[in-house]
Amino acid sequence: MQIVATVKESSLARLTSIADALRAAGLEDVKILEALGMITGHVADAGKLRGLRRVEGVESVELGRTDVGIPDPSSPIQ
Amino acid sequence: MEKKVPTGILAPGSNGNGHGSTNGVNGAGTGSGLTGRFIAVFKEGAASAGAEALERMAGVRTASARSMAGEARAATRADIVFDEIEAAVFTADPDQHAALLGVAAESESPILLIEPERVVYALSMANEFVPPDDGKSSLFGRGPFDIKQLGIVPPVAASADVLPSLTKDFLEGYRAAIDGLLNSLAARAAEPLRPAVADIAGATYGLEITGVLGSRFSGTGIKLAVLDTGFDLNHPDFAGRPIVTQSFVPGQSVQDGHGHGTHCIGTACGPKAPPILPRYGVAFGASIFVGKVLSNQGSGADGGILDGINWAVAQGCHVISMSLGAAVQPGQPFSGVFETVAQRAARRGTIIVAAAGNDSRRPLQIQPVSHPANCPSIVAVGALDVSSSIAPFSNGGLNPNGGEVNVAGPGVNVYSSFPMPQRYNTLSGTSMATPHVAGILALYAEATALRGFPLVNAMLPRSRRISPVRDFGWGLVQAI
Numbered sequence: 001m002q003i004v005a006t007v008k009e010s011s012l013a014r015l016t017s018i019a020d021a022l023r024a025a026g027l028e029d030v031k032i033l034e035a036l037g038m039i040t041g042h043v044a045d046a047g048k049l050r051g052l053r054r055v056e057g058v059e060s061v062e063l064g065r066t067d068v069g070i071p072d073p074s075s076p077i078q
Numbered sequence: 079m080e081k082k083v084p085t086g087i088l089a090p091g092s093n094g095n096g097h098g099s100t101n102g103v104n105g106a107g108t109g110s111g112l113t114g115r116f117i118a119v120f121k122e123g124a125a126s127a128g129a130e131a132l133e134r135m136a137g138v139r140t141a142s143a144r145s146m147a148g149e150a151r152a153a154t155r156a157d158i159v160f161d162e163i164e165a166a167v168f169t170a171d172p173d174q175h176a177a178l179l180g181v182a183a184e185s186e187s188p189i190l191l192i193e194p195e196r197v198v199y200a201l202s203m204a205n206e207f208v209p210p211d212d213g214k215s216s217l218f219g220r221g222p223f224d225i226k227q228l229g230i231v232p233p234v235a236a237s238a239d240v241l242p243s244l245t246k247d248f249l250e251g252y253r254a255a256i257d258g259l260l261n262s263l264a265a266r267a268a269e270p271l272r273p274a275v276a277d278i279a280g281a282t283y284g285l286e287i288t289g290v291l292g293s294r295f296s297g298t299g300i301k302l303a304v305l306d307t308g309f310d311l312n313h314p315d316f317a318g319r320p321i322v323t324q325s326f327v328p329g330q331s332v333q334d335g336h337g338h339g340t341h342c343i344g345t346a347c348g349p350k351a352p353p354i355l356p357r358y359g360v361a362f363g364a365s366i367f368v369g370k371v372l373s374n375q376g377s378g379a380d381g382g383i384l385d386g387i388n389w390a391v392a393q394g395c396h397v398i399s400m401s402l403g404a405a406v407q408p409g410q411p412f413s414g415v416f417e418t419v420a421q422r423a424a425r426r427g428t429i430i431v432a433a434a435g436n437d438s439r440r441p442l443q444i445q446p447v448s449h450p451a452n453c454p455s456i457v458a459v460g461a462l463d464v465s466s467s468i469a470p471f472s473n474g475g476l477n478p479n480g481g482e483v484n485v486a487g488p489g490v491n492v493y494s495s496f497p498m499p500q501r502y503n504t505l506s507g508t509s510m511a512t513p514h515v516a517g518i519l520a521l522y523a524e525a526t527a528l529r530g531f532p533l534v535n536a537m538l539p540r541s542r543r544i545s546p547v548r549d550f551g552w553g554l555v556q557a558i
Binding site: 076 | 306307336337338341372373375376377378379380381383384385387388389391392401402403404413414415418419422423426436449450471505506507509510
């Protein structure tokens with residue numbers, strides 16, 4: 001499952017340590033989006049979500065949509 | 079006092095037209111619809127310089143609203159500068175007005191525009207846009223795009239502790255000035271539609287009906303990112319053009335294997351004089367940033383798209399065009415992540431524009447605005463055709479809290495660049511309308527030096543009104 005964690009405004013200076021804490025809580029493929037104050041990654045099962053949400057400095061944890069796109073090239077409407 | 083600038087994107091119908099004050103400076107108008115006074119809007123941060131320019135160039139003496147008691151102001155009808163919204167209302171004879179127009183036209187001028195102040199009527203003027211105001215349409219009057227963010231309500235709400243000396247007269251005058259300003263902007267948009275034209279006279283209909291062809295701006299100095307399927311880096315129409323690229327799709331280069339990205343970039347940033355006419359691009363002077371977030375098959379995910387947005391923001395892009403989306407159901411809320419992202423991006427001077435989506439099959443079926451365009455702080459773009467009729471596929475503003483369409487652009491039979499060897503293609507979709515709006519935002523960014531939400535709020539009220547708001551938002555986007 002793709003995960004997007006929003007870091008609190010007040011904790012934006014601690015992005016790296018929050019990413020480490022998320023990794024310790026089970027987040028894989030951790031990526032820091034520094035300009036946005038977001039951290040993305042994957043978890044294997046939904047059971048990890050609660051732990052991710054408990055990380056200090058994390059405002060919210062959302063599942064990322066994986067169906068965001070456009071029609072295939074043959075479609076008349078793009 | 080803290081400087082108040084517009085935050086959030088204005089909702090149509092929130093301009094006070096038909097609901098604004100009939101008191102104060104506007105109440106003294108005549109049948110001409112004009113008050114005989116003028117409104118000057120200063121460039122961001124240039125209120126003092128603008129006031130000086132008014133006096134130096136045309137002998138208009140102004141005083142800060144903050145330094146005048148309300149009664150004195152009302153009695154003398156003095157020329158006045160509203161520091162918080164960086165605008166001034168003043169009287170001027172025709173000679174002065176001509177001189178001021180000259181000042182405003184200079185590129186280094188601190189004055190963005192000067193318009194006659196209009197009388198605000200209790201009811202809408204003929205042919206003018208009627209905002210929804212039935213109490214149920216809070217859809218368009220809530221959240222960060224509300225007119226209440228335009229510096230009107232905050233001082234009122236804070237008057238007890240921040241502005242203790244303000245009086246009702248002062249505040250009504252303040253509100254009336256805003257009403258007049260917004261109505262003067264709206265009046266431009268109320269001009270009758272020109273006859274629809276096909277792609278003739280060397281340019282596409284999309285550039286014609288949005289006023290791009292008449293603009294003296296090109297987006298020069300503005301960074302515009304298109305997050306899509308990439309770009310044909312060998313396209314001859316863009317030879318020699320500086321282009322910054324990055325792929326966020328694992329295993330795929332930026333080179334566009336779909337066509338969609340090349341088409342959208344062509345609309346947003348295509349050349350002024352392509353080797354083969356017609357012209358199809360809006361901001362031919364803008365710097366192009368290509369972020370590949372959709373695969374060559376057209377698929378993408380939130381993670382990669384956020385990656386692309388992060389990159390564009392870090393690059394200092396002023397506008398991000400996202401002709402992508404995922405369907406949402408009626409009643410489904412927007413993504414908190416993308417809303418936060420849009421707010422944080424706007425704070426850094428980056429505005430996100432996204433397609434409203436193509437899930438509708440009008441007239442029988444209208445679907446809500448897609449993710450992530452349904453976020454309150456993302457500009458949602460609907461599609462119309464050469465006759466300014468709604469495109470049958472274009473989604474509508476059905477969901478509350480950001481789910482409205484903000485503005486519409488040309489999105490039916492849009493001609494633009496396409497990967498070689500085809501070179502050009504004609505496509506339809508809200509995907510095609512979106513880069514028109516993004517390109518036009520780049521023109522406004524160059525012209526006004528505004529960034530973030532104030533940039534969007536400079537553009538939206540100039541749209542050409544088309545009903546209903548559900549489908550068109552503010553209407554057909556217009557260049558500056």
